[in-house]
Amino acid sequence: MKYESQGIAKLYFIAAIALFVGQILFGVTMGLQYVMGDFLFPEIPFNVARMVHTNLLIVWLLFGFMGSAYFLVPEEAERELYSPMLAKVMFWIFLAAGVLTILGYLLVPYARLAELTMNDLLPTMGREFLEQPTITKIGIVIVALAFIFNIGMTVLTGRKTVINLVLLTGLVGLAVFFLFSFYNPDNLVLDKYFWWFVVHLWVEGVWELIMASLLAYVLIKVTGVDREVIEKWLYIIIAMALISGLVGTGHHFFWIGTPDYWQWLGSIFSALEPIPFFMMTLFAFNVVNKRRRDHPNKAAVLWALGTAVMAFLGAGVWGFLHTLAPVNFYTHGTQITAAHGHMAFYGAYVMVVLTMVSYSMPLMRGQKAANQTAQKLEIRSFWIMTISMVFITLFLTAAGIMQVYLQRYSADPLPFMVVQDEIAHFYWAREVAGFTFLYGLILYIYSFFVKGPEVADVE
Protein backbone atom coordinates (compact mmCIF):
# COMPACT_ATOMS: atom_id res chain seq x y z
CA MET A 1 0.00 0.00 0.00
CA LYS A 2 1.64 3.20 -1.19
CA TYR A 3 -0.76 5.80 0.15
CA GLU A 4 -2.21 5.94 3.60
CA SER A 5 -5.68 6.96 2.44
CA GLN A 6 -6.04 3.72 0.48
CA GLY A 7 -6.65 2.09 3.85
CA ILE A 8 -10.17 3.54 3.96
CA ALA A 9 -11.13 0.71 1.62
CA LYS A 10 -10.86 -1.71 4.53
CA LEU A 11 -13.89 -0.16 6.25
CA TYR A 12 -15.93 -0.49 3.06
CA PHE A 13 -14.87 -4.09 2.47
CA ILE A 14 -15.70 -5.19 6.01
CA ALA A 15 -19.19 -3.69 5.69
CA ALA A 16 -19.60 -5.27 2.26
CA ILE A 17 -18.77 -8.75 3.52
CA ALA A 18 -21.01 -8.39 6.58
CA LEU A 19 -23.95 -7.44 4.37
CA PHE A 20 -23.03 -10.29 2.00
CA VAL A 21 -23.60 -12.72 4.88
CA GLY A 22 -27.02 -11.15 5.48
CA GLN A 23 -27.86 -11.51 1.81
CA ILE A 24 -27.05 -15.22 1.80
CA LEU A 25 -28.98 -15.87 5.04
CA PHE A 26 -32.08 -14.39 3.43
CA GLY A 27 -31.29 -16.30 0.26
CA VAL A 28 -31.45 -19.67 2.01
CA THR A 29 -34.60 -18.48 3.82
CA MET A 30 -36.32 -17.79 0.50
CA GLY A 31 -35.07 -21.06 -0.90
CA LEU A 32 -36.81 -22.81 1.98
CA GLN A 33 -40.00 -20.82 1.42
CA TYR A 34 -40.03 -22.15 -2.14
CA VAL A 35 -40.53 -25.66 -0.79
CA MET A 36 -42.09 -25.00 2.63
CA GLY A 37 -44.52 -22.27 1.68
CA ASP A 38 -45.50 -21.32 5.23
CA PHE A 39 -41.95 -21.01 6.59
CA LEU A 40 -41.78 -17.78 8.69
CA PHE A 41 -45.25 -16.78 7.42
CA PRO A 42 -46.73 -14.25 8.12
CA GLU A 43 -43.78 -12.70 10.02
CA ILE A 44 -41.36 -12.62 7.09
CA PRO A 45 -43.36 -13.25 3.92
CA PHE A 46 -41.49 -14.13 0.75
CA ASN A 47 -41.70 -10.65 -0.73
CA VAL A 48 -39.93 -9.15 2.29
CA ALA A 49 -37.22 -11.81 2.30
CA ARG A 50 -36.65 -11.27 -1.41
CA MET A 51 -36.47 -7.51 -1.05
CA VAL A 52 -33.87 -7.91 1.70
CA HIS A 53 -31.93 -10.48 -0.37
CA THR A 54 -31.73 -8.33 -3.52
CA ASN A 55 -31.31 -4.97 -1.80
CA LEU A 56 -28.51 -6.26 0.41
CA LEU A 57 -26.80 -7.52 -2.72
CA ILE A 58 -27.02 -4.11 -4.38
CA VAL A 59 -25.88 -2.26 -1.26
CA TRP A 60 -22.93 -4.53 -0.56
CA LEU A 61 -21.78 -4.47 -4.16
CA LEU A 62 -21.92 -0.66 -4.01
CA PHE A 63 -19.84 -0.81 -0.82
CA GLY A 64 -17.46 -3.11 -2.69
CA PHE A 65 -17.20 -0.79 -5.70
CA MET A 66 -16.62 2.23 -3.49
CA GLY A 67 -14.01 0.44 -1.40
CA SER A 68 -12.29 -0.75 -4.58
CA ALA A 69 -12.25 2.79 -5.95
CA TYR A 70 -10.79 4.17 -2.73
CA PHE A 71 -8.03 1.59 -2.82
CA LEU A 72 -7.26 1.78 -6.52
CA VAL A 73 -7.63 5.44 -7.41
CA PRO A 74 -4.96 6.98 -5.13
CA GLU A 75 -2.41 4.45 -6.30
CA GLU A 76 -3.22 4.99 -9.95
CA ALA A 77 -3.38 8.76 -9.53
CA GLU A 78 -0.17 8.73 -7.49
CA ARG A 79 -1.51 10.96 -4.74
CA GLU A 80 -3.48 10.69 -1.51
CA LEU A 81 -7.25 10.65 -1.73
CA TYR A 82 -8.67 14.17 -2.13
CA SER A 83 -10.59 13.94 1.16
CA PRO A 84 -10.19 10.89 3.39
CA MET A 85 -12.52 12.57 5.89
CA LEU A 86 -15.37 12.80 3.36
CA ALA A 87 -14.87 9.13 2.49
CA LYS A 88 -15.19 8.17 6.15
CA VAL A 89 -18.25 10.32 6.78
CA MET A 90 -19.99 8.97 3.69
CA PHE A 91 -19.23 5.44 4.79
CA TRP A 92 -21.17 5.87 8.02
CA ILE A 93 -24.03 7.71 6.30
CA PHE A 94 -24.37 5.00 3.68
CA LEU A 95 -24.14 2.22 6.23
CA ALA A 96 -26.75 3.86 8.47
CA ALA A 97 -29.09 4.45 5.52
CA GLY A 98 -28.64 0.89 4.31
CA VAL A 99 -29.16 -0.75 7.69
CA LEU A 100 -32.17 1.44 8.57
CA THR A 101 -33.80 0.64 5.24
CA ILE A 102 -33.33 -3.10 5.69
CA LEU A 103 -34.67 -2.87 9.27
CA GLY A 104 -37.62 -0.91 7.90
CA TYR A 105 -38.40 -3.77 5.49
CA LEU A 106 -38.23 -6.30 8.31
CA LEU A 107 -39.93 -4.49 11.18
CA VAL A 108 -42.95 -2.78 9.65
CA PRO A 109 -45.29 -3.80 6.85
CA TYR A 110 -44.09 -2.36 3.53
CA ALA A 111 -47.23 -0.23 3.08
CA ARG A 112 -46.62 1.29 6.51
CA LEU A 113 -42.98 2.00 5.59
CA ALA A 114 -44.23 3.80 2.49
CA GLU A 115 -46.53 5.87 4.68
CA LEU A 116 -43.84 6.64 7.28
CA THR A 117 -41.35 7.77 4.63
CA MET A 118 -43.99 9.84 2.82
CA ASN A 119 -43.85 7.91 -0.42
CA ASP A 120 -46.92 9.85 -1.62
CA LEU A 121 -44.88 13.04 -2.04
CA LEU A 122 -42.73 11.38 -4.70
CA PRO A 123 -43.82 7.77 -5.21
CA THR A 124 -40.84 5.65 -6.21
CA MET A 125 -41.28 2.55 -4.04
CA GLY A 126 -42.53 -0.92 -4.87
CA ARG A 127 -40.71 -1.56 -8.11
CA GLU A 128 -38.37 -4.52 -8.35
CA PHE A 129 -34.86 -3.71 -6.99
CA LEU A 130 -35.92 -0.09 -6.48
CA GLU A 131 -37.99 -0.83 -3.37
CA GLN A 132 -36.04 1.62 -1.19
CA PRO A 133 -38.05 4.48 0.33
CA THR A 134 -37.70 7.70 -1.65
CA ILE A 135 -35.72 9.24 1.18
CA THR A 136 -33.19 6.39 0.99
CA LYS A 137 -32.93 6.92 -2.76
CA ILE A 138 -32.16 10.60 -2.16
CA GLY A 139 -29.54 9.51 0.38
CA ILE A 140 -27.98 7.18 -2.20
CA VAL A 141 -27.73 10.08 -4.65
CA ILE A 142 -26.06 12.31 -2.05
CA VAL A 143 -23.56 9.61 -1.07
CA ALA A 144 -22.87 8.87 -4.75
CA LEU A 145 -22.27 12.54 -5.55
CA ALA A 146 -19.92 13.02 -2.60
CA PHE A 147 -18.11 9.83 -3.56
CA ILE A 148 -17.72 10.82 -7.21
CA PHE A 149 -16.56 14.30 -6.19
CA ASN A 150 -13.92 12.75 -3.96
CA ILE A 151 -12.75 10.21 -6.52
CA GLY A 152 -13.06 12.69 -9.39
CA MET A 153 -10.91 15.32 -7.68
CA THR A 154 -8.29 12.69 -6.91
CA VAL A 155 -8.19 11.50 -10.51
CA LEU A 156 -8.27 14.93 -12.10
CA THR A 157 -5.50 16.40 -9.94
CA GLY A 158 -3.35 13.28 -10.17
CA ARG A 159 -1.94 10.98 -12.80
CA LYS A 160 -4.67 10.05 -15.26
CA THR A 161 -4.50 6.41 -16.27
CA VAL A 162 -6.89 4.57 -18.54
CA ILE A 163 -7.96 2.43 -15.58
CA ASN A 164 -8.75 5.50 -13.49
CA LEU A 165 -10.69 7.20 -16.24
CA VAL A 166 -12.70 4.14 -17.22
CA LEU A 167 -13.55 3.49 -13.58
CA LEU A 168 -14.62 7.10 -13.13
CA THR A 169 -16.77 6.94 -16.27
CA GLY A 170 -18.46 3.82 -14.96
CA LEU A 171 -19.11 5.38 -11.56
CA VAL A 172 -20.53 8.57 -13.06
CA GLY A 173 -22.75 6.45 -15.30
CA LEU A 174 -23.92 4.50 -12.26
CA ALA A 175 -25.00 7.72 -10.53
CA VAL A 176 -26.59 9.26 -13.63
CA PHE A 177 -28.68 6.24 -14.58
CA PHE A 178 -29.87 5.82 -10.99
CA LEU A 179 -31.74 9.10 -11.44
CA PHE A 180 -34.28 7.23 -13.59
CA SER A 181 -35.43 5.53 -10.38
CA PHE A 182 -37.20 8.79 -9.48
CA TYR A 183 -39.32 8.61 -12.62
CA ASN A 184 -42.42 6.55 -11.93
CA PRO A 185 -45.25 7.38 -14.32
CA ASP A 186 -48.78 5.95 -13.90
CA ASN A 187 -48.50 4.49 -17.40
CA LEU A 188 -47.14 1.00 -16.67
CA VAL A 189 -45.47 0.56 -20.07
CA LEU A 190 -43.54 3.82 -19.69
CA ASP A 191 -42.70 2.92 -16.10
CA LYS A 192 -41.28 -0.44 -17.17
CA TYR A 193 -39.44 1.04 -20.15
CA PHE A 194 -37.50 3.55 -18.09
CA TRP A 195 -37.09 1.22 -15.11
CA TRP A 196 -34.70 -0.69 -17.37
CA PHE A 197 -32.62 2.47 -17.78
CA VAL A 198 -31.54 1.88 -14.22
CA VAL A 199 -31.46 -1.89 -14.11
CA HIS A 200 -30.13 -2.84 -17.54
CA LEU A 201 -27.85 0.14 -18.08
CA TRP A 202 -26.34 -0.63 -14.70
CA VAL A 203 -25.65 -4.34 -14.90
CA GLU A 204 -25.27 -4.70 -18.65
CA GLY A 205 -23.74 -1.26 -19.17
CA VAL A 206 -21.78 0.95 -16.81
CA TRP A 207 -21.12 -1.74 -14.20
CA GLU A 208 -19.18 -3.62 -16.88
CA LEU A 209 -16.88 -0.60 -17.12
CA ILE A 210 -16.32 -0.73 -13.38
CA MET A 211 -15.78 -4.48 -13.47
CA ALA A 212 -13.34 -4.40 -16.40
CA SER A 213 -11.25 -1.62 -14.85
CA LEU A 214 -11.03 -3.40 -11.47
CA LEU A 215 -10.02 -6.61 -13.19
CA ALA A 216 -7.43 -4.80 -15.31
CA TYR A 217 -5.95 -3.18 -12.21
CA VAL A 218 -5.57 -6.44 -10.31
CA LEU A 219 -4.12 -8.15 -13.38
CA ILE A 220 -1.47 -5.44 -13.80
CA LYS A 221 -0.55 -5.85 -10.15
CA VAL A 222 -0.37 -9.61 -9.97
CA THR A 223 1.17 -10.33 -13.37
CA GLY A 224 3.44 -7.35 -13.96
CA VAL A 225 2.37 -7.34 -17.61
CA ASP A 226 2.95 -4.09 -19.48
CA ARG A 227 0.30 -1.45 -18.88
CA GLU A 228 0.04 -0.64 -22.62
CA VAL A 229 -1.10 -4.18 -23.39
CA ILE A 230 -3.64 -4.25 -20.59
CA GLU A 231 -5.09 -0.85 -21.46
CA LYS A 232 -5.62 -1.88 -25.06
CA TRP A 233 -7.59 -4.90 -23.89
CA LEU A 234 -9.56 -2.75 -21.47
CA TYR A 235 -10.62 -0.32 -24.20
CA ILE A 236 -11.71 -3.01 -26.59
CA ILE A 237 -13.63 -4.92 -23.91
CA ILE A 238 -15.62 -1.93 -22.75
CA ALA A 239 -16.15 -0.81 -26.34
CA MET A 240 -17.81 -4.16 -27.06
CA ALA A 241 -19.78 -3.97 -23.82
CA LEU A 242 -21.38 -0.67 -24.79
CA ILE A 243 -21.73 -1.39 -28.51
CA SER A 244 -23.69 -4.55 -27.71
CA GLY A 245 -25.26 -3.55 -24.42
CA LEU A 246 -26.82 -0.16 -25.15
CA VAL A 247 -29.21 -1.27 -27.89
CA GLY A 248 -29.15 -4.69 -26.22
CA THR A 249 -31.48 -3.09 -23.65
CA GLY A 250 -34.07 -4.03 -26.24
CA HIS A 251 -34.12 -7.65 -25.06
CA HIS A 252 -36.24 -6.35 -22.15
CA PHE A 253 -38.68 -4.66 -24.52
CA PHE A 254 -40.12 -7.77 -26.16
CA TRP A 255 -43.34 -8.27 -24.21
CA ILE A 256 -44.16 -5.13 -22.25
CA GLY A 257 -46.30 -3.30 -24.79
CA THR A 258 -43.40 -1.74 -26.71
CA PRO A 259 -43.08 -1.80 -30.55
CA ASP A 260 -42.38 -5.07 -32.35
CA TYR A 261 -39.05 -3.92 -33.84
CA TRP A 262 -37.47 -4.42 -30.42
CA GLN A 263 -37.73 -8.17 -30.99
CA TRP A 264 -35.22 -7.86 -33.83
CA LEU A 265 -32.98 -5.20 -32.32
CA GLY A 266 -33.00 -6.75 -28.85
CA SER A 267 -32.27 -10.23 -30.19
CA ILE A 268 -29.43 -9.17 -32.47
CA PHE A 269 -27.62 -6.81 -30.12
CA SER A 270 -28.02 -8.88 -26.98
CA ALA A 271 -26.72 -11.89 -28.90
CA LEU A 272 -23.48 -9.87 -29.09
CA GLU A 273 -23.42 -9.22 -25.34
CA PRO A 274 -21.42 -12.40 -24.55
CA ILE A 275 -18.54 -11.06 -26.68
CA PRO A 276 -17.08 -8.61 -24.13
CA PHE A 277 -17.30 -11.30 -21.45
CA PHE A 278 -15.58 -13.82 -23.70
CA MET A 279 -12.88 -11.25 -24.36
CA MET A 280 -12.47 -10.74 -20.63
CA THR A 281 -11.78 -14.47 -20.27
CA LEU A 282 -9.23 -14.40 -23.10
CA PHE A 283 -7.70 -11.27 -21.59
CA ALA A 284 -7.34 -12.69 -18.09
CA PHE A 285 -5.79 -15.99 -19.18
CA ASN A 286 -3.62 -14.28 -21.74
CA VAL A 287 -1.99 -11.87 -19.32
CA VAL A 288 -1.65 -14.47 -16.56
CA ASN A 289 0.17 -16.74 -19.03
CA LYS A 290 2.45 -13.87 -20.01
CA ARG A 291 3.11 -12.90 -16.40
CA ARG A 292 6.48 -11.44 -15.55
CA ARG A 293 6.34 -12.40 -11.92
CA ASP A 294 4.73 -14.96 -9.66
CA HIS A 295 2.81 -12.90 -7.19
CA PRO A 296 2.72 -14.41 -3.70
CA ASN A 297 -1.05 -13.77 -3.55
CA LYS A 298 -2.17 -16.87 -5.43
CA ALA A 299 -5.73 -16.51 -4.15
CA ALA A 300 -6.11 -13.12 -5.84
CA VAL A 301 -4.93 -14.53 -9.17
CA LEU A 302 -7.46 -17.34 -8.84
CA TRP A 303 -10.29 -14.91 -8.06
CA ALA A 304 -9.35 -12.79 -11.10
CA LEU A 305 -9.37 -15.78 -13.44
CA GLY A 306 -12.55 -17.09 -11.80
CA THR A 307 -14.30 -13.78 -12.32
CA ALA A 308 -13.55 -13.81 -16.03
CA VAL A 309 -14.74 -17.39 -16.50
CA MET A 310 -17.86 -17.18 -14.32
CA ALA A 311 -18.92 -13.81 -15.73
CA PHE A 312 -18.71 -15.30 -19.21
CA LEU A 313 -20.74 -18.35 -18.18
CA GLY A 314 -23.33 -16.52 -16.08
CA ALA A 315 -23.79 -13.27 -17.95
CA GLY A 316 -22.67 -14.44 -21.39
CA VAL A 317 -23.78 -18.03 -21.91
CA TRP A 318 -26.78 -18.11 -19.54
CA GLY A 319 -27.88 -14.74 -20.83
CA PHE A 320 -27.69 -15.87 -24.44
CA LEU A 321 -29.70 -19.02 -23.65
CA HIS A 322 -32.92 -17.05 -23.34
CA THR A 323 -32.22 -13.74 -25.04
CA LEU A 324 -33.52 -14.45 -28.54
CA ALA A 325 -37.12 -13.29 -28.83
CA PRO A 326 -38.60 -16.60 -30.08
CA VAL A 327 -37.04 -18.38 -27.07
CA ASN A 328 -37.76 -15.60 -24.62
CA PHE A 329 -41.43 -15.72 -25.61
CA TYR A 330 -41.58 -18.96 -23.59
CA THR A 331 -38.94 -18.35 -20.94
CA HIS A 332 -39.67 -14.72 -19.97
CA GLY A 333 -40.30 -14.46 -16.24
CA THR A 334 -39.59 -18.09 -15.34
CA GLN A 335 -36.94 -19.83 -13.26
CA ILE A 336 -34.64 -19.55 -16.30
CA THR A 337 -34.40 -15.85 -15.52
CA ALA A 338 -33.62 -16.64 -11.88
CA ALA A 339 -30.90 -19.08 -12.93
CA HIS A 340 -29.24 -16.49 -15.17
CA GLY A 341 -29.56 -13.77 -12.55
CA HIS A 342 -27.79 -15.82 -9.90
CA MET A 343 -24.76 -16.85 -11.90
CA ALA A 344 -24.40 -13.52 -13.68
CA PHE A 345 -24.41 -11.48 -10.48
CA TYR A 346 -22.10 -13.88 -8.72
CA GLY A 347 -19.72 -14.36 -11.64
CA ALA A 348 -19.43 -10.77 -12.70
CA TYR A 349 -19.95 -8.51 -9.71
CA VAL A 350 -19.61 -10.57 -6.55
CA MET A 351 -16.43 -12.17 -7.81
CA VAL A 352 -14.81 -8.98 -9.05
CA VAL A 353 -15.35 -7.36 -5.66
CA LEU A 354 -13.92 -10.43 -3.93
CA THR A 355 -10.97 -10.25 -6.34
CA MET A 356 -10.26 -6.70 -5.19
CA VAL A 357 -10.74 -7.71 -1.54
CA SER A 358 -8.40 -10.66 -1.97
CA TYR A 359 -5.70 -8.52 -3.56
CA SER A 360 -5.95 -5.45 -1.34
CA MET A 361 -6.89 -6.76 2.11
CA PRO A 362 -3.45 -8.29 2.91
CA LEU A 363 -1.77 -5.06 1.75
CA MET A 364 -3.97 -3.02 4.05
CA ARG A 365 -3.05 -5.38 6.88
CA GLY A 366 0.64 -4.83 6.22
CA GLN A 367 1.37 -8.08 4.36
CA LYS A 368 2.31 -8.85 0.76
CA ALA A 369 -0.23 -11.62 0.73
CA ALA A 370 -2.20 -13.61 3.28
CA ASN A 371 -0.30 -16.42 5.05
CA GLN A 372 -0.18 -19.87 3.48
CA THR A 373 -2.91 -21.43 5.61
CA ALA A 374 -5.20 -18.46 5.05
CA GLN A 375 -4.68 -18.60 1.30
CA LYS A 376 -5.33 -22.31 1.25
CA LEU A 377 -8.62 -21.72 3.08
CA GLU A 378 -9.55 -18.82 0.85
CA ILE A 379 -8.91 -20.91 -2.25
CA ARG A 380 -11.04 -23.70 -0.82
CA SER A 381 -13.85 -21.25 -0.12
CA PHE A 382 -13.52 -19.96 -3.69
CA TRP A 383 -14.17 -23.43 -5.05
CA ILE A 384 -17.01 -24.21 -2.64
CA MET A 385 -18.87 -20.98 -3.34
CA THR A 386 -18.27 -21.11 -7.08
CA ILE A 387 -19.23 -24.75 -7.52
CA SER A 388 -22.29 -24.24 -5.30
CA MET A 389 -23.33 -21.37 -7.52
CA VAL A 390 -22.89 -23.53 -10.61
CA PHE A 391 -25.24 -26.09 -9.06
CA ILE A 392 -27.77 -23.47 -7.94
CA THR A 393 -27.82 -22.29 -11.55
CA LEU A 394 -28.11 -25.80 -13.00
CA PHE A 395 -30.98 -26.76 -10.68
CA LEU A 396 -32.85 -23.52 -11.38
CA THR A 397 -32.30 -24.04 -15.09
CA ALA A 398 -33.74 -27.54 -14.86
CA ALA A 399 -36.68 -26.18 -12.86
CA GLY A 400 -37.12 -23.47 -15.48
CA ILE A 401 -37.12 -25.87 -18.42
CA MET A 402 -39.76 -28.02 -16.71
CA GLN A 403 -41.78 -24.93 -15.86
CA VAL A 404 -41.68 -23.63 -19.41
CA TYR A 405 -42.78 -26.99 -20.76
CA LEU A 406 -45.59 -27.67 -18.30
CA GLN A 407 -46.95 -24.14 -18.01
CA ARG A 408 -46.27 -22.61 -21.41
CA TYR A 409 -45.37 -25.11 -24.11
CA SER A 410 -47.28 -28.38 -23.69
CA ALA A 411 -50.61 -28.95 -25.41
CA ASP A 412 -52.42 -28.79 -22.07
CA PRO A 413 -50.79 -26.00 -20.01
CA LEU A 414 -51.03 -26.39 -16.22
CA PRO A 415 -51.67 -23.60 -13.69
CA PHE A 416 -48.65 -21.89 -12.08
CA MET A 417 -49.02 -23.41 -8.60
CA VAL A 418 -49.57 -26.93 -9.95
CA VAL A 419 -46.36 -26.61 -11.92
CA GLN A 420 -44.50 -25.33 -8.85
CA ASP A 421 -45.41 -28.53 -7.01
CA GLU A 422 -44.23 -30.61 -9.96
CA ILE A 423 -40.77 -29.07 -9.91
CA ALA A 424 -40.31 -28.93 -6.13
CA HIS A 425 -37.48 -31.52 -6.08
CA PHE A 426 -35.32 -29.12 -8.10
CA TYR A 427 -35.99 -26.45 -5.51
CA TRP A 428 -34.89 -28.84 -2.76
CA ALA A 429 -31.68 -29.55 -4.63
CA ARG A 430 -31.10 -25.82 -5.09
CA GLU A 431 -31.58 -25.30 -1.35
CA VAL A 432 -28.88 -27.87 -0.57
CA ALA A 433 -26.54 -26.04 -2.94
CA GLY A 434 -27.53 -22.79 -1.21
CA PHE A 435 -26.48 -24.11 2.19
CA THR A 436 -23.21 -25.32 0.69
CA PHE A 437 -22.65 -21.80 -0.58
CA LEU A 438 -23.26 -20.47 2.93
CA TYR A 439 -20.69 -22.94 4.27
CA GLY A 440 -18.19 -21.66 1.69
CA LEU A 441 -18.87 -18.11 2.77
CA ILE A 442 -18.27 -18.92 6.44
CA LEU A 443 -14.99 -20.56 5.47
CA TYR A 444 -14.11 -17.48 3.42
CA ILE A 445 -14.60 -15.20 6.42
CA TYR A 446 -12.68 -17.56 8.69
CA SER A 447 -9.73 -17.35 6.27
CA PHE A 448 -9.15 -13.73 7.33
CA PHE A 449 -8.48 -14.78 10.92
CA VAL A 450 -6.48 -17.97 10.61
CA LYS A 451 -2.75 -17.93 11.44
CA GLY A 452 -0.08 -19.78 9.52
CA PRO A 453 3.40 -19.65 7.94
CA GLU A 454 4.12 -16.50 5.96
CA VAL A 455 4.35 -16.71 2.19
CA ALA A 456 7.74 -16.65 0.54
CA ASP A 457 8.29 -13.32 -1.20
CA VAL A 458 9.25 -14.14 -4.77
CA GLU A 459 9.39 -11.06 -6.93
Place this chain on the structure above:
Amino acid sequence: MRETFTKGMARNIYYGGAVFFFLVLIGLTVDTVRSLPKTDNSENLTEQVAAGKRLWEVNNCIGCHTLLGEGAYFAPELGNVYTRFGESTEAIKAFIKYRPVEGVEGRRSMPQFNLTDEELEELAQFLKYVDGIKTARDWPPNIQG
Protein backbone atom coordinates in the same frame (compact mmCIF):
# COMPACT_ATOMS: atom_id res chain seq x y z
CA MET B 1 -3.11 -8.53 -29.67
CA ARG B 2 -1.08 -7.64 -32.76
CA GLU B 3 1.06 -4.52 -32.86
CA THR B 4 -0.77 -3.08 -35.86
CA PHE B 5 -3.84 -2.70 -33.68
CA THR B 6 -2.84 0.18 -31.41
CA LYS B 7 -4.23 1.42 -28.12
CA GLY B 8 -5.33 4.59 -29.91
CA MET B 9 -7.49 2.56 -32.30
CA ALA B 10 -9.04 0.65 -29.40
CA ARG B 11 -9.79 3.92 -27.63
CA ASN B 12 -11.44 5.38 -30.71
CA ILE B 13 -13.65 2.33 -31.12
CA TYR B 14 -14.69 2.73 -27.49
CA TYR B 15 -15.54 6.43 -27.69
CA GLY B 16 -17.04 6.25 -31.18
CA GLY B 17 -19.03 3.10 -30.47
CA ALA B 18 -20.34 4.29 -27.13
CA VAL B 19 -21.47 7.68 -28.39
CA PHE B 20 -22.99 6.29 -31.59
CA PHE B 21 -24.99 3.54 -29.92
CA PHE B 22 -26.08 5.78 -27.10
CA LEU B 23 -27.53 8.15 -29.70
CA VAL B 24 -29.21 5.20 -31.41
CA LEU B 25 -30.78 4.19 -28.09
CA ILE B 26 -32.06 7.73 -27.55
CA GLY B 27 -33.51 7.83 -31.07
CA LEU B 28 -35.26 4.50 -30.59
CA THR B 29 -36.55 5.67 -27.23
CA VAL B 30 -38.13 8.75 -28.77
CA ASP B 31 -39.78 6.58 -31.41
CA THR B 32 -40.99 4.06 -28.84
CA VAL B 33 -42.48 6.69 -26.55
CA ARG B 34 -44.26 8.28 -29.54
CA SER B 35 -45.80 5.05 -30.70
CA LEU B 36 -46.83 3.80 -27.24
CA PRO B 37 -50.41 5.17 -27.35
CA LYS B 38 -51.18 2.47 -29.94
CA THR B 39 -50.49 -0.33 -27.48
CA ASP B 40 -50.26 0.96 -23.91
CA ASN B 41 -54.01 1.08 -23.14
CA SER B 42 -53.55 4.63 -21.86
CA GLU B 43 -57.14 5.43 -22.93
CA ASN B 44 -58.23 3.36 -19.94
CA LEU B 45 -55.69 4.84 -17.54
CA THR B 46 -58.16 6.45 -15.12
CA GLU B 47 -57.42 7.95 -11.72
CA GLN B 48 -58.80 4.79 -10.20
CA VAL B 49 -56.25 2.76 -12.16
CA ALA B 50 -53.44 5.11 -11.09
CA ALA B 51 -54.50 4.69 -7.46
CA GLY B 52 -54.48 0.93 -8.04
CA LYS B 53 -50.94 1.11 -9.37
CA ARG B 54 -49.86 2.91 -6.20
CA LEU B 55 -51.47 0.14 -4.10
CA TRP B 56 -49.72 -2.43 -6.24
CA GLU B 57 -46.45 -0.68 -5.41
CA VAL B 58 -46.82 0.05 -1.69
CA ASN B 59 -47.83 -3.53 -0.96
CA ASN B 60 -44.79 -4.79 -2.87
CA CYS B 61 -46.83 -7.16 -5.03
CA ILE B 62 -43.85 -7.44 -7.40
CA GLY B 63 -41.95 -9.14 -4.54
CA CYS B 64 -43.81 -12.40 -5.29
CA HIS B 65 -45.63 -11.98 -8.62
CA THR B 66 -44.54 -11.17 -12.14
CA LEU B 67 -46.36 -8.47 -14.09
CA LEU B 68 -45.81 -8.80 -17.83
CA GLY B 69 -43.08 -11.26 -16.91
CA GLU B 70 -41.08 -8.96 -14.64
CA GLY B 71 -40.85 -9.36 -10.89
CA ALA B 72 -40.43 -12.38 -8.64
CA TYR B 73 -41.24 -15.91 -9.73
CA PHE B 74 -42.83 -17.12 -6.50
CA ALA B 75 -46.47 -16.47 -7.42
CA PRO B 76 -48.52 -16.38 -10.64
CA GLU B 77 -48.19 -13.88 -13.49
CA LEU B 78 -50.79 -11.12 -13.11
CA GLY B 79 -50.57 -9.37 -16.49
CA ASN B 80 -53.40 -11.57 -17.70
CA VAL B 81 -55.12 -12.37 -14.40
CA TYR B 82 -58.24 -10.49 -15.46
CA THR B 83 -58.65 -12.86 -18.40
CA ARG B 84 -57.71 -15.88 -16.27
CA PHE B 85 -60.36 -14.97 -13.69
CA GLY B 86 -63.10 -14.93 -16.34
CA GLU B 87 -62.88 -11.16 -16.95
CA SER B 88 -64.30 -10.57 -13.49
CA THR B 89 -62.94 -7.81 -11.24
CA GLU B 90 -65.25 -9.27 -8.56
CA ALA B 91 -63.31 -12.54 -8.65
CA ILE B 92 -60.00 -10.69 -8.30
CA LYS B 93 -61.31 -8.67 -5.37
CA ALA B 94 -62.69 -11.73 -3.62
CA PHE B 95 -59.40 -13.57 -4.00
CA ILE B 96 -57.37 -10.77 -2.39
CA LYS B 97 -59.98 -10.10 0.30
CA TYR B 98 -60.25 -13.63 1.67
CA ARG B 99 -56.61 -14.57 2.13
CA PRO B 100 -56.17 -16.30 5.50
CA VAL B 101 -54.22 -14.15 7.98
CA GLU B 102 -52.11 -17.05 9.23
CA GLY B 103 -51.55 -18.53 5.78
CA VAL B 104 -52.12 -22.13 4.72
CA GLU B 105 -50.20 -24.88 6.47
CA GLY B 106 -47.25 -26.06 4.43
CA ARG B 107 -48.27 -24.00 1.40
CA ARG B 108 -47.40 -20.66 -0.14
CA SER B 109 -50.07 -18.13 0.67
CA MET B 110 -50.68 -14.50 -0.17
CA PRO B 111 -50.61 -12.23 2.90
CA GLN B 112 -53.83 -10.60 4.12
CA PHE B 113 -53.37 -6.92 3.20
CA ASN B 114 -56.56 -5.64 4.87
CA LEU B 115 -57.53 -3.47 1.92
CA THR B 116 -60.78 -1.49 2.01
CA ASP B 117 -63.48 -2.18 -0.58
CA GLU B 118 -62.51 0.99 -2.40
CA GLU B 119 -58.86 -0.06 -2.49
CA LEU B 120 -59.79 -3.54 -3.71
CA GLU B 121 -61.72 -1.95 -6.57
CA GLU B 122 -58.75 0.26 -7.48
CA LEU B 123 -56.35 -2.67 -7.49
CA ALA B 124 -58.71 -4.80 -9.58
CA GLN B 125 -59.16 -1.94 -12.05
CA PHE B 126 -55.38 -1.60 -12.31
CA LEU B 127 -55.03 -5.31 -13.12
CA LYS B 128 -57.82 -5.00 -15.69
CA TYR B 129 -55.98 -2.08 -17.30
CA VAL B 130 -52.72 -4.06 -17.43
CA ASP B 131 -54.55 -6.92 -19.13
CA GLY B 132 -55.63 -4.42 -21.81
CA ILE B 133 -52.03 -3.54 -22.75
CA LYS B 134 -51.36 -4.92 -26.24
CA THR B 135 -48.17 -6.93 -25.83
CA ALA B 136 -46.34 -8.31 -28.86
CA ARG B 137 -47.62 -11.76 -29.92
CA ASP B 138 -50.23 -11.27 -27.21
CA TRP B 139 -47.75 -12.43 -24.52
CA PRO B 140 -48.06 -14.47 -22.21
CA PRO B 141 -48.23 -17.58 -24.41
CA ASN B 142 -51.43 -18.90 -22.82
CA ILE B 143 -53.96 -18.20 -20.11
CA GLN B 144 -51.84 -19.78 -17.35
CA GLY B 145 -49.38 -16.90 -17.68
